[in-house]
Amino acid sequence: MTKDRTRHMSTEMTCQELVELITEYLEGTLAPSERMRFDAHLSTCSGCAAYIEQMRMTIRMLGEISEESMSADAQRELLATFRSWKAGAAQRDA
Amino acid sequence: MDATTAVPPTDELELVLALRGGDEAAFTMLVRRYQAAMLQVALTYVPSRAIAEEIVQEAWLGVLQGIGRFERRSQLKTWIMRIVINRAKRRGSEEARTIPFSVMQPARDDFSPLVDPDRFRGPSDPWPGHWWSPPASWSQIPEDRLLSREMFEHMRHALDHLPERQREVITLRDVLGYSGAEVCNVLAISETNQRVLLHRARSRVRAAVERYLQQ
Numbered sequence A: 001m002t003k004d005r006t007r008h009m010s011t012e013m014t015c016q017e018l019v020e021l022i023t024e025y026l027e028g029t030l031a032p033s034e035r036m037r038f039d040a041h042l043s044t045c046s047g048c049a050a051y052i053e054q055m056r057m058t059i060r061m062l063g064e065i066s067e068e069s070m071s072a073d074a075q076r077e078l079l080a081t082f083r084s085w086k087a088g089a090a091q092r093d094a
Numbered sequence B: 001m002d003a004t005t006a007v008p009p010t011d012e013l014e015l016v017l018a019l020r021g022g023d024e025a026a027f028t029m030l031v032r033r034y035q036a037a038m039l040q041v042a043l044t045y046v047p048s049r050a051i052a053e054e055i056v057q058e059a060w061l062g063v064l065q066g067i068g069r070f071e072r073r074s075q076l077k078t079w080i081m082r083i084v085i086n087r088a089k090r091r092g093s094e095e096a097r098t099i100p101f102s103v104m105q106p107a108r109d110d111f112s113p114l115v116d117p118d119r120f121r122g123p124s125d126p127w128p129g130h131w132w133s134p135p136a137s138w139s140q141i142p143e144d145r146l147l148s149r150e151m152f153e154h155m156r157h158a159l160d161h162l163p164e165r166q167r168e169v170i171t172l173r174d175v176l177g178y179s180g181a182e183v184c185n186v187l188a189i190s191e192t193n194q195r196v197l198l199h200r201a202r203s204r205v206r207a208a209v210e211r212y213l214q215q
Helices: A015-027 A032-044 A046-062 A072-093 B012-020 B024-042 B049-069 B076-098 B149-160 B164-175 B180-187 B191-214
Strands: none
Touching: A015 A032, A015 A046, A015 B191, A032 A046, A046 B149, A046 B164, A046 B191, A072 B024, A072 B049, B012 B024, B012 B049, B012 B076, B024 B049, B024 B076, B024 B164, B049 B076, B076 B180, B149 B164, B149 B191, B164 B180, B164 B191, B180 B191
16 A cells, blocks of 8 residues: 555545445446545555456456357257258248 | 368258258267367366367267258357257256266356456545556567467366356357357357446456466
8 A cells, every 4th residue: 555644534545445346436337526536646656556457357358268059969959950940930830 | 169160161051951961971070070079068067078078079979969940040059059058057966966067156146346446545545446556468479478378277267266257258258259149149148248247257367367477
């Protein structure tokens, strides 16, 4: 913490408060006054700057973890499902 | 999903009409576009990949049977995901009755603090509520460690241990990249609820990543 202690006021955001507001901050749903307190805290606190960086990185990493694709068997089965659905639909239309 | 970049984007209405007409190419395109996401969503509710694949198969049949009635009051993507979720939830509760699925269920949530309170200074400290044990910057950690297979496995494990509602939201939002509004639509939850669940889920996954990096 690099803050000047004499500037410490009761309205100043604490780190513990900040970590609970971080999603609202990232989502842009914090009230303007809260956002100001958040930004003011963030600009002077390296711990919270690291926390928000970790949160952003976590979100980015989550976007990379999906590697799900269907097995070849499942793909073939899916096509068979489609063809029999189509045949059934054609029969009903006839 | 990458598959969408391989094919020029086609207007949703065209796809719906083509599918109604039994166009196999339209079906294949939809499958390529959505099936990975469908599988990911199904895995949110059931513990096994084989069951999740069956759910996706069933969901596609549901899509085909319902496409004639699809009225475009919602986006096609939203409508398809709702079908997946309905089947997966039904299947998930059936599985829970037949096998001891409780190992996958997390401890009851959900009012525990998201960051260990011991990491903050106590009330008698001149700086109460400020970091005692601040988080370290990850900027010096090489990308290939952050984006390694081990890391992703660890993160998936963390996702598996989230309460189901948190897992639903974070999977759609952060893993699959849905917007907040889309998530609210698919899951039929309020914006506030979506945000609270997302916050809890993200905070937990961040903590899991931090623990992994400290090992």
